[in-house]
Amino acid sequence: MNKAIHMSLPDATTPTDPSANIVSVRGITKFYGSDVHALEDVNLDFPTGQMTTLLGPSGCGKTTLLKIIAGLLETTSGEVMVKGKAVTSPGPERAFVFQDFALLPWATVTRNVAFGLELTGVPLKEREAKAKSYIDKVGLSGFEDKYPHELSGGVRQRVGLARALAVDADVLLMDEPFSAVDEQNRRKFQEDLLHLLSVENKTVIFVTHSIEEAVYVSDQIVLLSPRPGRIHSIIRPELDRSSSPDDIRRDKVYLDTVEEIWGNIREYLD
Amino acid sequence: MTTTTSPGVVSAESSEGTAGLKLSGLQLRLISIVGFFLAWEISGHVPISPAFPTFSGTMMAMFEMIFDGSLFLAYFETLKPLLLGVGISAFFGVTIGVSMGLNKKSRWLWEPIFVVLQASPVAALIPLITYAYGIGITAKTVAVIILASPIIVLNTYKAVGNASPVLVQMSRAFQGTRMQEIWKVIIPNAAPVIFAGLRLGVAAGFIGVILAELLITPTGIGDIISYNRSIAKYPHMYAAVLSIIVFSAVMVGMLEKAEVKYFRPEKKRGQ
Numbered sequence: 365m366n367k368a369i370h371m372s373l374p375d376a377t378t379p380t381d382p383s384a385n386i387v388s389v390r391g392i393t394k395f396y397g398s399d400v401h402a403l404e405d406v407n408l409d410f411p412t413g414q415m416t417t418l419l420g421p422s423g424c425g426k427t428t429l430l431k432i433i434a435g436l437l438e439t440t441s442g443e444v445m446v447k448g449k450a451v452t453s454p455g456p457e458r459a460f461v462f463q464d465f466a467l468l469p470w471a472t473v474t475r476n477v478a479f480g481l482e483l484t485g486v487p488l489k490e491r492e493a494k495a496k497s498y499i500d501k502v503g504l505s506g507f508e509d510k511y512p513h514e515l516s517g518g519v520r521q522r523v524g525l526a527r528a529l530a531v532d533a534d535v536l537l538m539d540e541p542f543s544a545v546d547e548q549n550r551r552k553f554q555e556d557l558l559h560l561l562s563v564e565n566k567t568v569i570f571v572t573h574s575i576e577e578a579v580y581v582s583d584q585i586v587l588l589s590p591r592p593g594r595i596h597s598i599i600r601p602e603l604d605r606s607s608s609p610d611d612i613r614r615d616k617v618y619l620d621t622v623e624e625i626w627g628n629i630r631e632y633l634d
Numbered sequence: 635m636t637t638t639t640s641p642g643v644v645s646a647e648s649s650e651g652t653a654g655l656k657l658s659g660l661q662l663r664l665i666s667i668v669g670f671f672l673a674w675e676i677s678g679h680v681p682i683s684p685a686f687p688t689f690s691g692t693m694m695a696m697f698e699m700i701f702d703g704s705l706f707l708a709y710f711e712t713l714k715p716l717l718l719g720v721g722i723s724a725f726f727g728v729t730i731g732v733s734m735g736l737n738k739k740s741r742w743l744w745e746p747i748f749v750v751l752q753a754s755p756v757a758a759l760i761p762l763i764t765y766a767y768g769i770g771i772t773a774k775t776v777a778v779i780i781l782a783s784p785i786i787v788l789n790t791y792k793a794v795g796n797a798s799p800v801l802v803q804m805s806r807a808f809q810g811t812r813m814q815e816i817w818k819v820i821i822p823n824a825a826p827v828i829f830a831g832l833r834l835g836v837a838a839g840f841i842g843v844i845l846a847e848l849l850i851t852p853t854g855i856g857d858i859i860s861y862n863r864s865i866a867k868y869p870h871m872y873a874a875v876l877s878i879i880v881f882s883a884v885m886v887g888m889l890e891k892a893e894v895k896y897f898r899p900e901k902k903r904g905q
Contacts, residue, residue: 434807435807436803436806436807454806454807454808454809455809456809458807459807459808460804460807460808462800462803462804464800466800466801466803466804468801468819468822468823469900470822470825470897470898470899470900479808479818480808480809482818483805483808483809483810483811483814483818484808484809511899511900512900513900514900527808531808
């Protein structure tokens with residue numbers, strides 16, 4: 365059957381196989397202060413080596429969930445398991461790509477890419493060599509000595525991506541990485557990202573509010589309901605990734621999945 | 635240039651545009667300075683007041699004081715308390731300001747003192763300083779510190795307190811320690827505002843030292859100003875005033891150069 369497969373919601377009591385799911389969250393609830401209820405009892409598994417997208421309307425807590433997984437925000441209750449261990453702070457197995465890039469304005473592209481390595485004490489020569497190799501991989505050759513203000517949004521985000529790849533984490537956490545990138549560069553970037561990830565073998569958790577983007581890049585889409593954020597449904601688009609990017613965007617499964625998700629999200633907007 | 639290969643780089647066209655602007659900016663600045671001196675010269679000839687010398691007369695008096703060495707001797711006297719006071723204010727001011735920006739208790743401890751100091755008419759305190767410290771270099775140094783430190787402390791505190799939360803979060807996400815976060819992210823991020831405070835602090839220090847020389851003990855540049863006023867040698871008095879303004883402006887400009895060189899290398903190319 366040529367249709368997106370729906371999965372049942374994961375049950376909090378089912379034991380998870382740590383080798384299949386590199387990241388799991390159990391019973392995550394988050395309040396900001398006493399009145400803002402951002403997330404309610406979220407249980408999710410993130411399969412190793414796959415790309416999972418957190419999708420939902422503004423204010424559904426998708427960035428909050430991502431930052432909790434990153435260890436940048438504390439939960440009100442519930443826990444995050446990475447490789448079978450509970451974590452509460454950032455760690456070497458996770459790297460973050462920020463929505464607004466978060467580059468040091470006073471540092472060159474090379475130093476920015478190497479900054480994660482600089483913080484963990486990697487010697488200068490070694491980290492610059494490593495930065496250089498990722499600068500080449502994300503297509504930034506020739507930009508090594510530029511400063512962020514000399515670059516466009518799309519190029520800046522490539523720096524952010526290279527920085528996250530350079531620390532060699534197993535899990536990439538991406539917070540609406542393309543929202544500040546213009547449409548043309550965004551498409552190119554999505555294609556480059558998919559290609560890069562097929563080589564690098566990373567698990568990616570990706571936050572976006574773009575349905576098309578989610579369907580195009582994801583193995584698994586988690587649709588969240590508005591505040592307090594709960595899991596509405598989990599969708600696995602069965603796309604033939606071997607065909608060309610343009611063919612995928614014209615594929616019936618792709619278009620149907622986009623429509624179906626739109627139908628679900630629409631309920632919340634009325 | 636990499637304009638053909640790179641969509642992200644600011645193109646050659648726009649960088650030429652800024653170069654063109656820079657040139658006319660320089661011309662405008664020259665016009666502004668020359669215009670000011672010209673207006674001064676003309677109004678000196680009108681004359682506005684017998685106590686208002688012409689620009690050329692003032693410059694003659696300045697050269698006279700430069701060649702007989704009296705201006706240098708005066709600066710030697712003035713610079714001692716000034717540099718001492720500005721140095722102390724800069725070091726402790728930035729240290730206290732950074733600690734206030736990072737730590738709530740430090741903020742509670744220091745904020746009232748410096749806010750009150752900044753708001754108070756400090757010239758009125760100078761007679762009190764004379765009571766406490768006499769008329770020597772200590773009193774003058776204290777006058778400089780009282781004027782220079784509040785603005786340095788408060789600027790530093792605000793700059794550090796408003797450090798970019800995104801960059802701080804980035805540092806944490808890549809496992810930066812609190813110390814790394816402070817030294818590699820917060821302080822460089824705050825550097826432009828800290829330096830703006832230092833420049834204002836140096837300018838305030840000049841006010842402090844001149845006030846002290848006029849009100850406490852007639853020495854240095856303050857002495858040249860008050861002595862020449864008392865014997866009605868107005869060109870000499872104006873020359874001393876003009877020299878201190880130029881000197882102060884040059885010092886503030888040098889501070890700006892140091893900032894760009896050591897803390898914000900990206901500004902060298904960006905503007």
